[in-house]
Amino acid sequence: MFRLEHINLVVKDIDATLDFIQTAFPDWKVRGKGSSEWYNTKRHWLHVGTDDNYITLNSASEGQNRDLRSNAPGLAHIGFCVDDLAGIASRLQQNGYEIATIGADHPHRKTLYFIDPAGFEFEFIEYLSQVSTERNQYGGETSAIQRVGSA
Template sequence: MYLEHVNLVVADIDAMLHFYRAAFPHWKIRDEGRGEWYGKPRKWLHFGDDYHYLALSDHGEGNNRELAGHSVGFAHFAYVTSNLDAVITRLTSAGYAIAKPGAEEPFRKNIYFVDPAGFEVEFVEYLSDIPAERNLNQDQVRVEEY
């Protein structure tokens, strides 16, 4: 079993495509169309590869939830990469600032960006192929040391 897609309602599909094309240069528009969602017209598209995609719809209104707050809602989603530095270079070169640095961990490095719709996206590179090490965090190390 695997995650096939994430459906994001946004205000500006073109801005989203700019961000995600920088992050995933090998992705393409898989399908697109127009329709109605609960009585409101919308444009939609699927942007991804053969196995995973983002479903984007342009009928969004208002702002996304405050990421630093405690409101119920989507906090972030993450993508694994084999070259985090390349992702950072592509996104910063495209004009996107790092939203927050990742944690200092011995077996992975990560970074967070916020896309044009206000969704926080984590990119992570694992430095070990051992699951116990990949899933370890510094809090666990400190607890286990005592």
């Protein structure tokens, strides 16, 4: 058995990214925070999530995040399986976050992508079937993905 415990991100503004994450997942709490040194640079960090899974946010980033419109190597997006895609989308949009991409229409899932203030893309996917072969069906889309936001 295995599970993904955490994702570690370096961001320019911890509070801005924390706001995005807690808007999407209002039940997530800051589990801990502190300061450390990373290759001679002092930075702040925090863990936000549940008792079992979390995202680490670290300050003191330098440079720009990967251009999501490019084919440059790096993180493309972080995907979360959710029960209420419409609720997450509503909360994010009410707080000023724009949909970046609408996933292709599919009979067994719905997906939306948002970009957080640090430039990381978050995918939220709601499965419409409990049958694994349907959930994991590749093909069957009835439309193309739509890029709607400014990545």
